[in-house]
Amino acid sequence: MTEAKPKRRTKAQQRAETLEVILDAAEYLFSQRGLYGVTLKDVAQQADVHTSLLHYYFDDKKAMFDAVFARRAHVTADKRMAALDRYAGECRGKPTVEGALRAFLDTDLDLYIQGGEGWRNFAGLGAQVAMAPVWGAKLFDEHFDPVVLKLIGLLKQALPECPEEDIFWGYHFVTGALVMTLARTGRIDQLSQGLCKSEDFPAVKARMARFLAFGFEGICRDRAEARAAAAG
Known part of the structure; x- marks a missing residue:
C-alpha cells in the first residue's frame, strides 16, 4: 500500500510558522534585555532569518514588542x-x-x-x-x-x-x-x-x-x- 504523501504547507501556514519563530525569538530577547536593549538585528539572528523579513511583519521594533506582549x-x-x-x-x-x-x-x-x-x-x-x-x-x-x-x-x-x-x-x-x-x-x-x-x-x-x-x-x-x- 502506497503511503500518502504529507500535505505541503500553504504559504499562509509557512508565514504563520515563521511569525511564531520570530515572536519566540523576540520574546526571549526582550525578556532578558528589555525593549531598549534589543535591536531588530538581534531578533533576526536569534530567529535565524534575514533582518529585512522582520519588516514584512512589523513596522518597527515597538510594533514587534507589542505583538510579542499581546500574544x-x-x-x-x-x-x-x-x-x-x-x-x-x-x-x-x-x-x-x-x-x-x-x-x-x-x-x-x-x-x-x-x-x-x-x-x-x-x-x-x-x-x-x-x-x-x-x-x-x-x-x-x-x-x-x-x-x-x-x-x-x-x-x-x-x-x-x-x-x-x-x-x-x-x-x-x-x-x-x-x-x-x-x-x-x-x-x-x-x-x-x-x-x-x-x-x-x-x-x-x-x-x-x-x-x-x-x-x-x-x-x-x-x-x-x-x-x-x-x-x-
Whole structure:
C-alpha cells in the first residue's frame, strides 16, 4: 500500500510558522534585555532569518514588542476572567478575599508552571512592562483592565465595609508581589541560601493568595477600628 504523501504547507501556514519563530525569538530577547536593549538585528539572528523579513511583519521594533506582549497577554487575561466568572457563580454572591485572589493569581501562576519556557519568558517580560512608566502602564491598561476590575468588584463584595481606596491600594500591593515573583531575580535564592528559589512558582502558588488575603483583611479591619474610635 502506497503511503500518502504529507500535505505541503500553504504559504499562509509557512508565514504563520515563521511569525511564531520570530515572536519566540523576540520574546526571549526582550525578556532578558528589555525593549531598549534589543535591536531588530538581534531578533533576526536569534530567529535565524534575514533582518529585512522582520519588516514584512512589523513596522518597527515597538510594533514587534507589542505583538510579542499581546500574544500571551490575551491568553492570561481570558483565562483569569473565566476563572473569576466561574468563582463568582460558585460563591453565590458571597465571595471571600482569598477565593477571589486564588481565581486571579493561581490561574495566572498555572500558566507559568505548566506552559514551559515560553511562558516563563513572558513572565519576565511582563515584569519589565509593569515597571515601565507611561508606555508600560498603557499596555497593562489595554490588556488587563477588565479582568482587574472584575477582581476588584469581587473584593468589594467580600469586604463591603472596606473603603474603596483601601481595596485599590490592596490591589496595588498584589501587583507588586506578582511582579516581583514574575521577575525571578534570584534575590530570594541568595537571601535564603537556596531554601527558596525564584523559579519555584508552585511554592508561590501555595502561599501568595492566602498571604495577601490576610493583608487585605488586616488593613480593612484596622482602619474600620480607627474610624470607630475616632467617632467616639
